[in-house]
Amino acid sequence: MNKHMEAQSLGSIATKLVNRWAWWQNALKGVIGPMSEGQPEQGYYRTRFKGGKWEPVALWWDEDSGGWLAYRSGREADPAETWNFCRTHPITRADYDAALEGKPFPDEDAVVADQVAKAGDNSAGVDEAAELQDQIAAALTGMNAYAKIADDATAAKALSLRNRLNELSNQADKKREALKKPHFEAGKAVDAKWQPLVKSAKEGANKVRDAIGSWETVKLQQQRQRERDAETARLAAEEAARAAEPQSDVALAPTPVSVAEAAPAPIKPTYGKSASVQVKTILKDVTDWTALAAYMIGHPTMQDTLRQLAQRALDAGRTNIPGITTEEKAAVR
Structure with missing residues (x-):
């Protein structure tokens, strides 16, 4: 292959009327000319x-045989099929030579190139x-x-590494799912048998709990x-005492009237554990959303x-939201 490639160097081609390298040279500059399937253009x-x-490819017109030759990673290949892919x-000759030596292309992430090259080994x-x-x-490093x-x-090389990490993540996740599936199916069978029993008993227990709670609420309201x-009685007695006392500079306060109420007693059943009763204030309704928001802000x-x-x-x-500042950021999907 080297003999053919050297024979077709740019210096020797320059003397010919047709520059077979022109299409490839323009493509390296970002100018992609007309192309036809199965009709190669000489270059790298x-x-x-x-x-x-990624594998390096060399395509050129062989004057000796009067036909196209193609080499992919140093091995002869079908010119028309290779060209189609x-x-x-297009790459530079320097990048082609470096790739033949096993080096990654300049726009490749080294870790990704190494792992992809070893895939299947x-x-x-x-x-x-x-x-x-x-x-x-290795990828995280x-x-x-x-x-x-x-x-x-x-950024393009970094994206390659991101894609590789996502690929490795997906591989691990698929393996995890495959290994877990038999256990998951067995777990579902266990749940199908026992979970209805768990739920029905628990629902019954909760209904009993709520009924007891309703009674405790009635007692609390009483x-x-x-x-x-x-x-009310204390205030009335106080008012009556003031009215009965003769006018003086200091009025004697009556003895306060109070009802001593103990905290709710625990409920003690004849079977199972006791239950404590806690008094809790719960939200019933919101009457002023603005006031509530201001309090909680x-x-x-x-x-x-x-x-x-x-x-x-x-x-x-929406762009007219008051009370905030914004900035634009680029998000990579």
Whole structure:
């Protein structure tokens, strides 16, 4: 191959009327000329099988045989078929030579290129989890090169590493799902048999609990009514005492009337454990949303909720939201 390639160097071609390298030279500059399937253009390119590594390709017109020759990774290949897959990926001669030596292309992430090149070379008996762990660890170490990205070329290489990490994540997840599935199915069978029993008994227990709670609430309301009645009686007695006393500079206060109420007693059954009764104030209704919001505005949960609602509004295209500042950020999907 080297003999043919050297014979077709740019220097020797320059003397010919037709420059077979012109299409490739323009493509390197981003100017892609007309192309036809199965009709090669002389130059250096790269191609790959789906999910495989990039391989260097050389295509040229051989004056001796009067036909096209193609080499892919140093091995002779079908010119027309090779052209169909490599024509949109021109590379420099320097990159071609480096690739033949096993070096990654300049726009490739080194870790990704190495792992893709070794794909399929796994030894029998190697633990898949351990292998994936090693690959992920290597890929994560490669992130150090992209701690700060300052140009498009680096961003493209970083994206390759991100894609590889996502690929490794998916591989691990699929294996996890496959190994878990038999246990998951067995678990579903167990749940199908026993969960209805659990739910029916629990629902019954909860209904009994709620009925007891309703009775304890009635008792609590009665207690509160007694307390209010006692307070009303105390105020009436105080007023009567003031009215009965002769006018003096200091009025004697009557003895307060009070009802001593103990805390709710625990409920003691004849079977099973006792239950405590706690008095809890619960929200019944909101009568003034504005007042409630103003009272709660300093709470972190309230502020987080408002932030989330504001972001949803921004995501929906609203731009006239008061009380906030915004900035534009690029998000990579």
